[in-house]
Amino acid sequence: MMKLQKATSFALFAVLDLAAQPERPQSVIEIAERYGISAHHLAKVLRDLGRAGIVNSARGVGGGYRLVANPKRLTLLDIIQIFEPPGREPAGGNDPELATDAGRALRLVLDEIDEHVLATFRSITVSTMLKLMVRRPWSASLERSAPKAATGR
Amino acid sequence: MGGALQGPPMKLAATAEKSAALHIRQAVRADVPALIALDEEVTGLAKPKYWEEIFDRYGAPRRQPLFFLVAEQGGRIEGFIVGEVRAWEFGSPPCGWIFAIQVRPTTRLAGVATQLYNALCDAFRRTGVKKVRTMMARNNQLILSFFRSQGMMAGPFIELETTLE
Numbered sequence: 001m002m003k004l005q006k007a008t009s010f011a012l013f014a015v016l017d018l019a020a021q022p023e024r025p026q027s028v029i030e031i032a033e034r035y036g037i038s039a040h041h042l043a044k045v046l047r048d049l050g051r052a053g054i055v056n057s058a059r060g061v062g063g064g065y066r067l068v069a070n071p072k073r074l075t076l077l078d079i080i081q082i083f084e085p086p087g088r089e090p091a092g093g094n095d096p097e098l099a100t101d102a103g104r105a106l107r108l109v110l111d112e113i114d115e116h117v118l119a120t121f122r123s124i125t126v127s128t129m130l131k132l133m134v135r136r137p138w139s140a141s142l143e144r145s146a147p148k149a150a151t152g153r
Numbered sequence: 154m155g156g157a158l159q160g161p162p163m164k165l166a167a168t169a170e171k172s173a174a175l176h177i178r179q180a181v182r183a184d185v186p187a188l189i190a191l192d193e194e195v196t197g198l199a200k201p202k203y204w205e206e207i208f209d210r211y212g213a214p215r216r217q218p219l220f221f222l223v224a225e226q227g228g229r230i231e232g233f234i235v236g237e238v239r240a241w242e243f244g245s246p247p248c249g250w251i252f253a254i255q256v257r258p259t260t261r262l263a264g265v266a267t268q269l270y271n272a273l274c275d276a277f278r279r280t281g282v283k284k285v286r287t288m289m290a291r292n293n294q295l296i297l298s299f300f301r302s303q304g305m306m307a308g309p310f311i312e313l314e315t316t317l318e
Contacts, residue, residue, distance in 0.1 A: 122294050125298060
């Protein structure tokens with residue numbers, strides 16, 4: 001199963017939080033506490049997002065971070081690529097076994113998976129994620145799997 | 154028909170008109186020239202024969218659940234959507250398929266595609282189906298993002314292909 005790096009996940013949480021309340025600046029501590037994550041690590045992530053022009057911050061009373069990118073245009077891939085730049089060497093790098101037919105066939109399959117992953121991240125905007133969070137399509141399956149309350153029988 | 158779901162130019166025009174005055178209705182024969190011109194404006198390719206055939210198949214009145222809807226504003230066609238209910242292909246129970254959606258580039262970001270999509274979904278609902286599907290090139294970010302924004306997600310099927318040698 002695909003796994004995002006910690007910094008990427010923190011960035012996505014922060015951006016979604018800021019997009020959900022665009023009128024209210026939020027502090028690093030506030031966001032970190034909500035997700036139970038390291039404020040120190042999150043502060044670094046938010047600085048990176050600031051350098052990328054996705055958020056900005058204001059100091060003082062009423063200060064904090066705000067989303068400045070357009071949530072209808074900002075995609076998950078835009079955020080992920082800041083922390084996990086594309087074009088990295090695949091697992092195994094230039095290992096000689098990858099130059100074999102088996103290695104090339106495996107590479108072809110992994111590339112196919114990568115293309116689907118990229119297309120998915122590229123097509124989902126922050127706005128779409130917010131809608132998904134409101135719709136909560138997972139809640140039905142959670143309810144189905146939740147243990148029933150005791151009935152006294 | 155998947156070709157009709159082509160990616161329009163990535164440059165998006167600012168909202169030109171309000172969608173409130175928009176009228177969604179079934180396409181009629183007289184719309185076909187405007188549809189051909191709109192498709193050419195979006196894709197850069199004129200396909201008159203193709204759209205005549207599509208209209209004959211989807212636009213003409215019939216009992217089967219085929220839908221060809223247009224969005225009209227001020228007497229001008231601003232967009233269209235084509236779909237139908239299909240059953241038991243790939244083992245799937247009846248479901249709505251969206252084959253084509255296009256909106257004039259200068260009218261984008263005004264909710265035209267959303268209104269067309271909602272109207273088609275309403276039409277599908279009236280037939281009793283519970284699912285709506287579509288298919289497009291995975292590099293077609295604009296259309297892919299649009300359908301994602303409507304709540305669509307990857308379904309249970311995977312499209313495969315090969316080159317015939």
